[in-house]
Amino acid sequence: MSKKMKKPESLRLHVPEPKSRPGHSSDFGEMHLSPAGAIPRPAADAAESKLRELPYGLIRVLDDAGQACGEWAPALPTETLLKGLRAMMLTRAFDERMMRAQRQGKTSFYMKCTGEEAVAVAQAMALHPDDMLFPSYRQQGLLIARDWPILDMMCQLYSNSADRLKGRQLPVMYSVREVGFFSISGNLGTQFPQAVGWAMASAIKNDTRIAASWIGDGTTAESDFHHAMTFATVYRAPVILNVVNNQWAISSFQGIAGGESATFAARAIGYGMPGLRVDGNDFLAVYAATQWAAERARTNHGPTMIELYTYRAAPHSTSDDPNAYRPSDEAAHWPLGDPILRLKQHLIASGIWSDEQHAALQKEVEDQVKVAGREAERIGTLGSANPDPSTLFEDVFKDLPVHLRRQRDEMLGA
Amino acid sequence: MPTMNMIQALNSAMDVMMQRDDNVVVFGEDVGYFGGVFRVTAGLQKKYGQTRVFDTPIAEGGILGTAIGMGAYGLRPVVEVQFADYIYPAFDQLVSEAARLRYRSAGEFWAPLVVRTPCGGGIFGGQTHSQSPEGIFTHVCGLKTVMPSNPYDAKGLLIAAIEDDDPVVFFEPKRLYNGPFDGHHDRPLKAWSSHPTSDVPEGHYRIELGKASIVRPGNDVTVLCYGTMVHVCLAAAEEAGIDAEIIDLRTLLPVDVDTIEASVKRTGRCVIVHEATRTGGYGAELSAIVQEHCFWHLQAPIERVTGWDTPYPHALEWEYFPGPARVTAALKRAMEVA
Ligand SMILES: Cc1ncc(C[n+]2csc(CCOP(=O)(O)OP(=O)(O)O)c2C)c(N)n1
Ligand SMILES: [Mg+2]
Numbered sequence: 001m002s003k004k005m006k007k008p009e010s011l012r013l014h015v016p017e018p019k020s021r022p023g024h025s026s027d028f029g030e031m032h033l034s035p036a037g038a039i040p041r042p043a044a045d046a047a048e049s050k051l052r053e054l055p056y057g058l059i060r061v062l063d064d065a066g067q068a069c070g071e072w073a074p075a076l077p078t079e080t081l082l083k084g085l086r087a088m089m090l091t092r093a094f095d096e097r098m099m100r101a102q103r104q105g106k107t108s109f110y111m112k113c114t115g116e117e118a119v120a121v122a123q124a125m126a127l128h129p130d131d132m133l134f135p136s137y138r139q140q141g142l143l144i145a146r147d148w149p150i151l152d153m154m155c156q157l158y159s160n161s162a163d164r165l166k167g168r169q170l171p172v173m174y175s176v177r178e179v180g181f182f183s184i185s186g187n188l189g190t191q192f193p194q195a196v197g198w199a200m201a202s203a204i205k206n207d208t209r210i211a212a213s214w215i216g217d218g219t220t221a222e223s224d225f226h227h228a229m230t231f232a233t234v235y236r237a238p239v240i241l242n243v244v245n246n247q248w249a250i251s252s253f254q255g256i257a258g259g260e261s262a263t264f265a266a267r268a269i270g271y272g273m274p275g276l277r278v279d280g281n282d283f284l285a286v287y288a289a290t291q292w293a294a295e296r297a298r299t300n301h302g303p304t305m306i307e308l309y310t311y312r313a314a315p316h317s318t319s320d321d322p323n324a325y326r327p328s329d330e331a332a333h334w335p336l337g338d339p340i341l342r343l344k345q346h347l348i349a350s351g352i353w354s355d356e357q358h359a360a361l362q363k364e365v366e367d368q369v370k371v372a373g374r375e376a377e378r379i380g381t382l383g384s385a386n387p388d389p390s391t392l393f394e395d396v397f398k399d400l401p402v403h404l405r406r407q408r409d410e411m412l413g414a
Numbered sequence: 415m416p417t418m419n420m421i422q423a424l425n426s427a428m429d430v431m432m433q434r435d436d437n438v439v440v441f442g443e444d445v446g447y448f449g450g451v452f453r454v455t456a457g458l459q460k461k462y463g464q465t466r467v468f469d470t471p472i473a474e475g476g477i478l479g480t481a482i483g484m485g486a487y488g489l490r491p492v493v494e495v496q497f498a499d500y501i502y503p504a505f506d507q508l509v510s511e512a513a514r515l516r517y518r519s520a521g522e523f524w525a526p527l528v529v530r531t532p533c534g535g536g537i538f539g540g541q542t543h544s545q546s547p548e549g550i551f552t553h554v555c556g557l558k559t560v561m562p563s564n565p566y567d568a569k570g571l572l573i574a575a576i577e578d579d580d581p582v583v584f585f586e587p588k589r590l591y592n593g594p595f596d597g598h599h600d601r602p603l604k605a606w607s608s609h610p611t612s613d614v615p616e617g618h619y620r621i622e623l624g625k626a627s628i629v630r631p632g633n634d635v636t637v638l639c640y641g642t643m644v645h646v647c648l649a650a651a652e653e654a655g656i657d658a659e660i661i662d663l664r665t666l667l668p669v670d671v672d673t674i675e676a677s678v679k680r681t682g683r684c685v686i687v688h689e690a691t692r693t694g695g696y697g698a699e700l701s702a703i704v705q706e707h708c709f710w711h712l713q714a715p716i717e718r719v720t721g722w723d724t725p726y727p728h729a730l731e732w733e734y735f736p737g738p739a740r741v742t743a744a745l746k747r748a749m750e751v752a
Contacts, residue, residue, distance in 0.1 A: 015464040017464075108538035109540075159728050160729075163729075167729030169540055169728055170540030171728075185542070186541065187500060187502070189472075218471070222472055249443075250448070252444060256471055258471065319451070320451075325448045382729065389733045392724055
């Protein structure tokens with residue numbers, strides 16, 4: 001009896017690798033894109049069990065010619081579209097100037113959101129002004145869309161004497177309670193369950209406001225993602241949990257976060273939560289998806305996770321050089337285009353906008369940034385107008401305890 | 415001997431160990447292709463391949479949990495937590511698991527892992543890129559805690575940590591990566607190349623864990639410090655014109671009690687300096703050790719110079735940082751008592 005013994009197979013470790021690295025040509029070849037208008041729009045109160053294909057599609061409204069297509073196309077007044085365009089352009093101009101300011105030594109650090117402007121701007125606009133936002137560091141567009149003065153943002157970036165955060169926080173770690181913008185943490189992902197908690201509180205108190213939060217593709221790996229998803233589904237919290245998949249987490253491509261074989265939106269299925277996957281560079285699609293999720297939350301149908309499929313066109317931060325880990329022309333090959341140019345194209349195709357008007361608006365937002373920039377610099381750049389040193393000890397607690405009072409006195413030489 | 419800065423010395427330690435022992439694996443956020451946000455693992459993936467040096471998902475708890483599993487299998491994981499400020503999601507795996515695995519299994523299982531993590535301020539990193547949480551880890555039974563202050567020690571200590579069969583939390587003062595820093599932030603940056611400790615042997619050598627180093631022998635007062643503060647204390651002693659004996663502890667746990675004791679008994683005075691916050695900090699432990707072992711030899715109260723008990727501020731970084739002026743004042747106070 002000679003039964004051939006099969007040699008047991010040696011195990012191998014799989015380590016995901018992006019399609020292209022520096023020195024190679026950029027490749028988004030196998031990206032599966034649903035055509036604009038292809039995905040049906042279910043009713044906002046549809047049962048979760050009927051929504052399980054959405055995480056594997058890609059909700060897109062704007063086609064290559066700039067036409068709004070399909071059931072997701074939102075009927076938005078011209079005024080809203082123009083406000084969105086302006087907010088995105090202002091966000092970009094702001095980013096350009098503040099990146100330069102950092103390079104000139106006016107502050108220590110900056111982070112742009114170039115290419116991702118539609119995410120924050122369209123989402124802020126699709127929500128109510130009093131809905132609560134729990135952002136990451138890359139949603140400066142939320143503040144701009146809520147008409148928060150960019151001068152105030154600049155003072156935070158310069159940690160100057162007019163900085164509402166008393167010079168304490170790293171630049172971009174804004175906090176603006178007045179417009180429902182939660183204090184940004186440097187520790188990734190912590191805001192996700194906090195947003196769920198805020199939404200649960202709103203439900204406990206029979207309020208009408210909902211919450212929304214944003215994390216990056218990379219951050220979905222943190223356990224706080226799981227905590228948020230679990231609590232949100234268990235308590236059917238009125239919250240929108242956004243994952244901004246901009247393909248990169250510093251030098252790690254989204255496959256390292258688990259995006260290689262399933263979409264991020266698909267994770268929602270396992271929790272029993274609807275998951276939408278949206279073209280994040282399509283202002284109309286982002287607006288529509290957010291509106292759908294907001295309506296669902298407002299009518300007690302619980303949370304939605306939205307994956308915003310986009311591309312981080314800029315370096316991770318001023319401390320980063322992406323040419324060290326991805327092809328330098330990769331942004332130019334991103335198949336979903338630029339959110340500002342796509343909305344512009346749509347507006348022109350709709351006959352309500354022109355190249356001339358666009359150029360004039362571009363100049364207008366740049367001037368606005370310039371004027372605010374000069375004023376912020378007049379107040380002070382980093383180190384030139386520091387907050388009063390004694391403020392260092394404030395706000396650790398509501399009241400200054402004795403040990404901190406002693407330390408303050410010691411510092412001031414009292 | 416080649417001249418290395420701290421980044422190169424740490425890189426060389428991992429390189430040497432990966433060459434000698436194919437159970438050594440290196441992983442963490444951005445450490446693979448990119449070589450780490452501070453470039454400490456640069457070139458290792460290219461040399462040793464993707465299954466020995468790789469990027470991980472952004473999940474510090476996951477990094478530590480899997481490192482423990484690999485350690486239990488028999489590997490020697492050397493993991494990076496990108497900033498010490500981001501070690502907290504891994505806290506449970508470190509404190510409840512890595513630290514106690516040997517004890518709770520009565521020696522059946524253990525996790526010979528090293529967690530490398532950049533700590534300390536001085537780079538305008540704000541409250542989430544500046545912390546010095548070493549005291550939290552020295553409080554945990556079962557973890558060794560190390561913080562080097564120069565390239566030569568960094569390499570020798572990291573090799574010893576990798577060869578150690580117990581978990582080691584290895585803090586790298588990021589302000590020292592590219593040059594010694596004495597706290598005079600307004601003066602031009604110095605490079606390691608002009609510092610004697612940048613002569614780093616290419617090959618394998620160890621600096622035993624638990625052994626302090628007397629970086630400046632002296633007779634008047636003992637200064638206990640580690641990390642960036644070693645350079646601050648050296649400058650302060652010089653500026654104060656005080657013949658201080660400056661001890662770089664290097665390993666905080668287990669700490670070199672013998673060296674501390676011999677010095678303080680001789681000088682009769684002691685100043686303790688760390689960048690971390692004060693209350694419940696590692697300095698409190700040092701102070702207790704000194705009074706337990708040297709009480710009858712002390713001629714002055716023990717002084718502590720530390721970061722203030724607040725989060726690390728952005729703009730007021732230098733008001734926060736315990737620089738040479740504060741250390742000098744403490745040295746003088748310690749000397750004033752007859
Ligand atoms: C808990 C924690 N771990 C690590 C970091 C360091 N870090 C800052 S941003 C970042 C990448 C985040 O990528 P992603 O979530 O995709 O967001 P993106 O930057 O692309 O917007 C990392 C690793 C951190 N801030 N917090
Ligand atoms: Mg990302």
